[in-house]
Amino acid sequence: MAAKTLSNQEIISARFSKDALEWDSNKKQVESCEKAFEAIKRHVPAFADGSSKNLDVLEIGCGTGLLSFLIAPHVRSLVGVDTAQGMIDMFNGKVGALPDPSKANLAAVNVLVQEADDVHVQGAAAALATRRGESGHDAPYRFDLVISHLTLHHIPNMGDLLTTLWKSLKHGGMIALTDYEDFGPEAVPFHPIEKREGVERHGIKKDEIADVIDGVGFNEVRVEQAFVLRKEVEAEDGKPAREMDFPFLICLAQKS
Numbered sequence: 684m685a686a687k688t689l690s691n692q693e694i695i696s697a698r699f700s701k702d703a704l705e706w707d708s709n710k711k712q713v714e715s716c717e718k719a720f721e722a723i724k725r726h727v728p729a730f731a732d733g734s735s736k737n738l739d740v741l742e743i744g745c746g747t748g749l750l751s752f753l754i755a756p757h758v759r760s761l762v763g764v765d766t767a768q769g770m771i772d773m774f775n776g777k778v779g780a781l782p783d784p785s786k787a788n789l790a791a792v793n794v795l796v797q798e799a800d801d802v803h804v805q806g807a808a809a810a811l812a813t814r815r816g817e818s819g820h821d822a823p824y825r826f827d828l829v830i831s832h833l834t835l836h837h838i839p840n841m842g843d844l845l846t847t848l849w850k851s852l853k854h855g856g857m858i859a860l861t862d863y864e865d866f867g868p869e870a871v872p873f874h875p876i877e878k879r880e881g882v883e884r885h886g887i888k889k890d891e892i893a894d895v896i897d898g899v900g901f902n903e904v905r906v907e908q909a910f911v912l913r914k915e916v917e918a919e920d921g922k923p924a925r926e927m928d929f930p931f932l933i934c935l936a937q938k939s
């Protein structure tokens with residue numbers, strides 16, 4: 684019998700499920716999420732004008748919730764999705780450890796989101812709405828803001844994902860997606876060699892992602908440098924182990 688070839692999605696879901704237990708103790712991961720949070724606050728107007736508490740947020744690739752738990756106190760609700768069950772288990776463990784989990788305004792589900800009406804996303808959004816006392820919402824739920832950190836580089840078809848995100852938003856809603864920039868072959872060491880299998884691309888390219896977002900029908904598309912993350916990379920190709928600066932982009936756009 685021929686051996687089954689694993690897809691990139693299967694390889695990275697297995698890897699992230701395994702990595703989930705140690706995820707929050709990775710200082711660089713924590714730092715990058717804190718920097719992404721600061722960038723979102725700088726670039727999404729609702730955080731500056733004091734209206735962020737009205738936002739219902741969808742997060743793609745929420746992982747253990749490092750960014751989600753920073754954002755949640757500032758918004759009305761946050762639904763996280765992730766394809767790695769290990770990540771979702773860690774996220775839910777953190778929700779369960781809150782002083783009153785039954786009042787939490789965030790939840791995460793294990794799903795590969797391919798449509799705006801995905802039953803898992805709709806179910807999570809409905810559960811959070813019920814929790815805050817809403818009843819009789821006309822489904823389907825749509826979001827005010829979609830965020831995603833360090834996940835775009837794992838997405839096989841960014842056009843398909845961006846189309847789903849466009850459909851998942853309310854009119855007037857925004858995306859604010861952060862990931863490291865593909866600034867050429869020097870971006871490859873961002874992942875240690877043993878973690879490169881299954882990685883779809885080594886960062887996102889500024890012009891390419893702007894074209895994808897624009898092509899889907901978003902307005903006011905801006906892709907800007909958000910911050911720089913300095914981290915250690917391993918020795919490779921005759922170069923010693925060293926610290927490198929990795930630029931991160933924030934992809935902003937609106938559904939009018």
Ligand SMILES: C[S@@+](CC[C@H](N)C(=O)[O-])C[C@H]1O[C@@H](n2cnc3c(N)ncnc32)[C@H](O)[C@@H]1O
Pocket residue numbers: 695696699712716743744745746747748749750764765766767770794795796831832833834837838
């Ligand atoms: C580098 S981790 C980042 C996790 C989290 N955003 C953070 O910064 O801590 C990428 C995450 O994206 C998830 N992921 C990869 N492809 C995905 C997809 N198509 N849909 C949802 N999540 C995905 C992985 O399971 C993993 O948890």
